[in-house]
Amino acid sequence: MTGTIALFIVFFILLIVISSxxxxxxxxxxxxxxxxxxxxxxxxxxxxxxxxxxxxxxxxxxIQNRSVELEFQAVTFDQANVYFKAMLLYSVLNQSEESIKNVAFKFVDERNLMQALIRTVEGSIRAFVATKRQAEVLVLRRDIVEHVKEQLDQILENWGYHLQDLQLNDITFDDIIMKSMSQVVASNNLKAAAENEGQALLITKTKAAEAEGNAIKISAEAERQASQLRGQGVALFRQEVAKGMSVAAKEMQDAHMDTSVILFTMWTESIKHFAENSQGNVIFLDGSTDAMQQTMKEVMSLNLLHADKSKSK
Known part of the structure; x- marks a missing residue:
């Protein structure tokens, strides 16, 4: 019985040793x-x-990727408070024996590693932001990330880790600064809108002026051509009248008649035309004998002038 118990104990110990x-x-x-x-x-x-x-x-x-969220504050060169919310992605550098030894023995535990990692990242960002002005920070996300990676690569490598990525998810300022920035953006938008409206109005006015100028040019050209045609028509009318009067006067001379009858007829026809087309206007004519004779002489002179021109042609 005692031997059986001892054998059982030996077997149990062997089982534990083998399993371990x-x-x-x-x-x-x-x-x-x-x-x-x-x-x-x-x-x-x-x-x-x-x-x-x-x-x-x-x-x-x-050896898988690990992430940690960060929230911290920094101060710019012009003494503005900047609040960051970031996500840090890191992992073991590689599976080499040296890297694994650094990860295993550099820090007492995981909590100390995280504390050192977070404080190092925050310190690097604070040092970078301290050299920049508040207006520059929002457009320097990529520069901040590149600066942190450049500063931390050597340090993390000595710890056996590698910084995979740093994402700055949110960058904010104090409420009063955010409000002033919003007002600046709003005023710039209003200014841009006013400039666009002014440009649109200028273009509209310019196009309207060009159209009006073109219309005036077209109208002036049309009026010039119309005046030219009217002048040509009047000249032809006068020429035909002169020819008709010349023919009539020659026929009356051949018939031994007084040619002044032609002038008298033209005079009466003119008075009749005035009366029919005056549209209510009053026309005062000197009907005295002297005035009629004077008019006749002027008409005859005009007739002789046209006759001389016709002969010269």
Missing amino acids: SFVTVKQGTIAVVTVFGKYRRILSPGLNFKLPLIENIYSRIS
Whole structure:
């Protein structure tokens, strides 16, 4: 009976030793093995063998990407408070033994690592913002991220980590500054709208002036052509009248008649035309004998002038 119990105890101990000799490491994780507190080796994902009771699993390190949110304040060169909300994405540098050793032994625990990482990022951003003015900060997101990466790459590499990305999700200022910035934007928008409206009005006025000028030019050209045609018509009318009078006068001379009858007829026809087309206007004519003779002489002179021109042609 005693031998059976002893055999059972030996079997149980062997079972514990054998079971503790195999270690399962999850995917995305690296196990760090120590022997009596001293680093020995690392175990890759999968089923691994270790010396029972001698080798010990010191820690399991995730090689997956990790993120942390940050909220902190900085002060610009012109003493304006800037409030940042950021997201930090980082991971283990690589799966090399040296990097894993740095991750495992550089910090006491994860909390100390996070504290150092966050404070380093905040300090780098604060140092950069302190050299810029408040009006410049909003347009320097990319520059801030590049500055932080440049400053932290060497530091994080010594810790066994790599900064994957830094996203500045929100950049705000004190309420009074945000209000003043909104007023500046609103005033600039109003100014731009006024300038656009002025440009549109100027274009409209210019186009209207051009159209009016073109209309005046067209009207003037049409009036010029009409005047020219009227002048040509009057000249032709006078020419035909002169020809008719010349023919009539020659026929009356051949018939030994007084040619003044023609002038008298023209005089009466003119008075008749005035009366029919005067539209109510009053026309005063000197009907005395002297005035009639004077008019006759002027008409005869005009007739002789046209006759001379006809002969010269």
